[in-house]
Amino acid sequence: MALLPQELFDAIIDEIHDKKTLKSCALVATSFLRPSRWKLFRKVRLGLGRHSRDTAAALAESPHLVSYICDLVILMPSTVPDSVAVAGLLRSVQNIESLLVFGRAPSVNWNSVEHEACSALLDCLSRPSLRFLHLSSMQGVPAALISAATAIPVVSFFHIRMDVQEEIFEQLHASAPAPRLRHLTLGDTGPAVPLICDFLLHPRKPAYTQQIERLTICIDQDNASYGGRIIAACAATLKYLAVSLENITQLPLLPFVLEVEIKVWVGYDRRLPALFSQNISQIASSLPLAETITLVVFIEPIHPDPEVDWPDEAPLPIFGPPFMDRTQLLHLRQVHCILRREGPFDDISALFDRFVLAMESMMPGLQGTGILRCTLDNPQR
Template identity: 30%
Template sequence: MARLPQELIDTVVMEVKGKPDLQACSLAAWKFVPASQSSLFRRMYLEWDSSSRTAPAFERTRLFFQDHPHLTLYVRDLTLDIPKSHQDQAILEIVLRMLRNLERLAINGHAQNWDDLLTDLTYTISCTISLPSLQRLHLLRILRLPASVVLHAASCVRVLSLDRITPQSLRDIPAHIPPNTQLENLILPWCLATNALIRACDFLLTPQNLRRLSVEVRDTGYYRPPIVASAAHLRHLQLECGISSIPFDLPLLPNLRSMVLVLPRLVGTEGLWTLPENLSSTIVTLPAVSPRLEALHITIRISTFQTAPTWQDHIPFPLFAARSYRDQLPALRDIQCCFGYFDTFMPCSGIWFELALQSFIELMESQMPAPFHDGILTVGRASHRSRVNYLDHLP
């Protein structure tokens, strides 16, 4: 063992995934310790029970890192809740200052106002966002977040998601802002506060170097400006539609490689289920809009139901009716169609869902006969998410 290079030992230990196995490795030999500890402490959670007035885990973490400061160097991925008491916020601020190598930070504000948080904590959060190592930032449920904080985040990290974020009523940045050159992946889920956020943080609509964009399509049409601004560079686009079936108005996306469409099923004549019209109209434009497309993922969502569904559509999409689609989309190698609920936290199972899924499989295979026969079409159920670990589903 002593003759093996440390690099080889580290490589072997880094392949161990389970926490009990890593703990056993750290106790097996002193040469196993660095790599074991690096894996054990790479991802950390600081969770706070909103039903409790205190967050004892925060104090235990502070004491632990004060006794073992070298372990703070291993923490790369931190997911945290902001507690409500200023005492616990002060402890969290101390812990954050210890972590200087973070690459991913996810913060759940639990619907607290930014101005009500401890001043030292908000300052430390801003300093953490400025860390050269930080690449991914996810902000969830923070009220009255200053536009300057959003601008700072968009200028520092490469991946940014803003979910249920409301801005301050008074914009605290000048009207003319230099273009952002850092952000590559922007995720803007729709909620009641999104329109206000976009008005206060309009610089999010004019990114120059986005490679990946995920937005929800609503009547306000705020989704289109960032697509247009980043059209030359965009490689991945995800569009989600609510209950309505709003037509997509997409510009030319010459470098787009992957497109994800999340759409509602509609109800046609005589109560028959039908695919949304904007799906058909988008597929028609794919060769002109995204000629280098490699992957197309479609998810159709439904509400709960208790009767066997019957689909109205059985006419193939013209683009995919014959193998000539290969001439129009020569790079296309993967089409995935998924079927699930609007509530992504609801398991896609049960007798009625299985019936609906089987009829959906038959429908999509008939809608895209050429890709089906070419073996590039797969149809199945949508993935199930966990409410508890929502932030884990983000990049």
């Protein structure tokens, strides 16, 4: 086997997904050892309870295995033993690239988590190898953590409530690390949104948003103005934008955006929101270089009554018959319409034909151009 290239062994091991088989492969030969360990320990998930403590203990006993960990998923601990296990691992990983941290449903209070785990998490955010951070379902999150997150290229916040202390904000903005944020995702509802937005838009640190190239916003209509402020702050560098329909009531000029994704929810009557046509029409004037427009239509679960036809909608002005004159959207190459289910239990395949007809009737100017594409996103149960 020594005559065969190592790349071949790596490719073979990469096709194995069963942990028991991978453990056996690690015992076969030196050529199998490293790729097997990499596959076994590249991604580690720490939840709660004995399994997590056992995983952490095994890694503590064999610290050389920690060097393989690149992707780490953590459920914030609630007990001292779990906190010790989580903190130990966070402090020992040096090659981490992706970190996902979840609070317990519906959310966990930062102050209820052992200090050791919180401190270790903050330290981990300073790893130069860290490229992706996801924080979800936590309350009382200190501004220091949000500040540290801006030094990571890809960050997503979901249901994160900050601990508001304005004097601390000022100190952090003055000493914040150099921002490296390139892709920001804000997914939230309610009063948590303004706090994070106000922090990121603070006049003492405009550089937080001035390098963002990809922005994903999914917040409720009550906070749409904050979404607009974030979009405007990123306008000079933004190349990709994903928003829900409620967030685009007024789009600023985004001169460099090449791709936009619009999310919209449709009820049992299969009728698009009243302002759909008006909001979509903004794309022509606000995104002059747009090459791809993706429309993701989330549909309510199928109801007991017979399925109704999609109602006739007036053609979208920007995609009406005059579209072929090409006075706007000169760079447009694709309009991708995706039908996606909102509920987890319904098969929506039967609705797809109706969906395609509805999209074609709203975009008659795209017929025969090859620009319009419709697909069904209907995962198996």
